[in-house]
Amino acid sequence: xxxxxxxxxxxxxxxxxxxxxxxxxxxxxxxxxxxxxxxxxxxxxxxxxxxxxxxxxxxxxxxxxxxxxxxxxxxxxxxxxxxxxxxxxxxxxxxxxxxxxxxxxxxxxxxxxxxxxxxxxxxxxxxxxxxxxxxxxxxxxxxxxxxxxxxxxxxxxxxxxxxxxxxxxxxxxxxxxxxxxxxxxxxxxxxxxxxxxxxxxxxxxxxxxxxxxxxxxxxxxxxxxxxxxxxxxxxxxxxxxxxxxxxxxxxxxxxxxxxxxxxxxxxxxxxxxxxxxxx
Amino acid sequence: xxxxxxxxxxxxxxxxxxxxxxxxxxxxxxxxxxxxxxxxxxxxxxxxxxxxxxxxxxxxxxxxxxxxxxxxxxxxxxxxxxxxxxxxxxxxxxxxxxxxxxxxxxxxxxxxxxxxxxxxxxxxxxxxxxxxxxxxxxxxxxxxxxxxxxxxxxxxxxxxxxxxxxxxxxxxxxxxxxxxxxxxxxxxxxxxxxxxxxxxxxxxxxxxxxxxxxxxxxxxxxxxxxxxxxxxxxxxxxxxxxxxxxxxxxxxxxxxxxxxxxxxxxxxxxxxxxxxxxxxxxxxxxxxxxxxxxxxxxxxxxxxxxxxxxxxxxxxxxxxxxxxxx
Numbered sequence: 001x002x003x004x005x006x007x008x009x010x011x012x013x014x015x016x017x018x019x020x021x022x023x024x025x026x027x028x029x030x031x032x033x034x035x036x037x038x039x040x041x042x043x044x045x046x047x048x049x050x051x052x053x054x055x056x057x058x059x060x061x062x063x064x065x066x067x068x069x070x071x072x073x074x075x076x077x078x079x080x081x082x083x084x085x086x087x088x089x090x091x092x093x094x095x096x097x098x099x100x101x102x103x104x105x106x107x108x109x110x111x112x113x114x115x116x117x118x119x120x121x122x123x124x125x126x127x128x129x130x131x132x133x134x135x136x137x138x139x140x141x142x143x144x145x146x147x148x149x150x151x152x153x154x155x156x157x158x159x160x161x162x163x164x165x166x167x168x169x170x171x172x173x174x175x176x177x178x179x180x181x182x183x184x185x186x187x188x189x190x191x192x193x194x195x196x197x198x199x200x201x202x203x204x205x206x207x208x209x210x211x212x213x214x215x216x217x218x219x220x221x222x223x224x225x226x227x228x229x230x231x232x233x234x235x236x237x238x239x240x241x242x243x244x245x246x247x248x249x250x251x252x253x254x255x256x257x258x259x260x261x262x263x264x265x266x267x268x269x270x271x272x273x274x275x276x277x278x279x
Numbered sequence: 280x281x282x283x284x285x286x287x288x289x290x291x292x293x294x295x296x297x298x299x300x301x302x303x304x305x306x307x308x309x310x311x312x313x314x315x316x317x318x319x320x321x322x323x324x325x326x327x328x329x330x331x332x333x334x335x336x337x338x339x340x341x342x343x344x345x346x347x348x349x350x351x352x353x354x355x356x357x358x359x360x361x362x363x364x365x366x367x368x369x370x371x372x373x374x375x376x377x378x379x380x381x382x383x384x385x386x387x388x389x390x391x392x393x394x395x396x397x398x399x400x401x402x403x404x405x406x407x408x409x410x411x412x413x414x415x416x417x418x419x420x421x422x423x424x425x426x427x428x429x430x431x432x433x434x435x436x437x438x439x440x441x442x443x444x445x446x447x448x449x450x451x452x453x454x455x456x457x458x459x460x461x462x463x464x465x466x467x468x469x470x471x472x473x474x475x476x477x478x479x480x481x482x483x484x485x486x487x488x489x490x491x492x493x494x495x496x497x498x499x500x501x502x503x504x505x506x507x508x509x510x511x512x513x514x515x516x517x518x519x520x521x522x523x524x525x526x527x528x529x530x531x532x533x534x535x536x537x538x539x540x541x542x543x544x545x546x547x548x549x550x551x552x553x554x555x556x557x558x559x560x561x562x563x564x565x566x567x568x569x570x571x572x573x574x575x576x577x578x579x580x581x582x583x584x585x586x587x588x589x590x591x592x593x594x595x596x597x598x599x600x601x602x603x604x605x
Contacts, residue, residue: 007496014498018389021381025402025472028465032408032416086312094306095313104313107320110587113519114580115526117553118323121560121576125326145319152316176298178305206409209528209553213560233411237529240415251415259412266407270400
């Protein structure tokens with residue numbers, strides 16, 4: 001009898017713990033989102049999207065930072081996506097059973113979780129030190145390098161999900177392999193690959209560490225990627241660490257916009273992916 | 280429509296010939312792109328080692344064991360950031376591992392079925408929040424909360440105890456290794472729990488059902504069947520979380536305090552490898568200083584590479600057990 005009671009107590013304790021653990025996780029999410037919403041909504045003004053980052057002690061907006069971030073994300077996607085899709089295609093199709101594919105697949109997973117600050121240092125050595133100055137191009141390059149393994153992974157996985165009969169049907173029509181890949185497989189995997197790219201965009205939009213030593217920051221309007229470029233994450237970092245209240249307010253506004261963008265993109269992508277699965 | 284038309288055009292004999300050449304080219308392009316992934320990883324390692332060579336040559340092993348980080352005097356020993364990285368990551372895992380396993384258990388066995396999707400998405404959103412947001416929240420909200428509510432209690436009740444006392448003594452300033460470790464723990468939870476949930480739900484139902492038929496409680500099913508069956512993957516997930524925690528930069532930079540003094544107390548500010556690089560790299564004005572920071576990056580890269588390799592191998596082992604092909 002005593003043993004039975006202690007077993008029941010252990011069971012109930014495990015249950016209570018599991019439930020508490022889930023609540024624990026959700027509470028942090030709610031706390032962080034609530035803080036960002038409350039502080040950010042108070043700081044939202046039209047000037048945020050029409051004015052430049054101000055000097056200390058005066059008000060302004062984040063227009064140049066939004067532009068810089070958008071430009072670097074776009075260029076990062078333009079560089080990272082084709083390479084990532086091609087590499088993913090090799091892993092799932094053209095090099096499917098080769099040793100190279102096995103090694104690359106392994107290494108790709110490590111790149112996926114590698115510290116982004118190291119990517120920043122690498123691109124600094126590669127593109128900033130050799131060029132002699134910080135630039136938006138270097139920033140875009142480091143973002144592309146973080147996007148790349150995400151695209152490789154989703155491309156590989158979505159191509160592997162396609163049944164082999166589809167490939168065989170293509171070969172039976174006499175299509176060469178590259179046409180089967182381009183015209184049949186990419187079509188079937190398109191929405192899954194797109195999902196991966198969008199998740200990648202959500203990830204690189206908030207990346208700060210790799211931009212610290214590549215794009216740096218720029219207080220003024222600059223539409224050139226050839227020099228230091230303002231961007232939302234680094235502006236948030238500098239303004240939040242500063243002692244000025246106006247800068248703190250702007251940092252919260254930037255944090256709010258960034259978080260909203262990332263979360264909405266994430267939720268949309270998940271809903272789309274689920275819809276695609278149900279079909 | 281389009282595909283059929285293009286396909287039909289390619290059934291013509293001349294097209295087949297050029298198809299072989301195009302095939303080879305397409306294969307070569309994709310192989311090149313795959314090779315680039317390898318080159319990038321190798322390039323990171325080589326460039327970090329090359330950039331840090333001056334520091335390694337100047338200080339030798341003292342770069343790792345030295346406690347002085349003297350910018351003016353040009354003496355750089357990385358013991359404090361290495362120690363801070365390891366301690367904060369350890370705190371993160373102590374929090375995240377049990378919580379993540381609890382979440383995975385809740386999502387596979389306890390939660391009502393219709394709540395599982397939304398709850399697991401919510402937990403995964405913890406991973407989507409940019410680390411700089413964690414950092415800002417940590418600096419402006421969580422650190423003051425720790426300073427006013429948690430740390431005074433810790434130093435009052437635990438600070439005087441033998442053995443663990445030194446860990447919890449000192450003024451409650453909110454910024455320090457404990458706060459950074461907790462924030463890291465929150466950030467790592469989604470990575471561990473999503474893998475754990477996936478493998479928990481992949482445990483064959485007959486195994487669990489037989490345990491239940493023998494009279495096991497649900498806790499005994501978890502501890503005697505599910506965890507032993509998924510052990511290697513759970514360990515892999517923990518290493519994955521460790522890899523994330525070791526390399527996390529921005530959140531830690533905000534709440535760790537960028538101090539280069541060694542202190543036993545978890546309540547005191549410290550430094551981590553990633554935070555030191557983030558804080559100081561653009562200010563590094565001598566070659567030796569810059570080289571020392573890149574050498575730190577090299578150490579971080581090597582350690583996370585090893586940790587992530589272990590994680591991947593452990594996860595692969597379970598896949599083989601399940602008979603998956605990849």
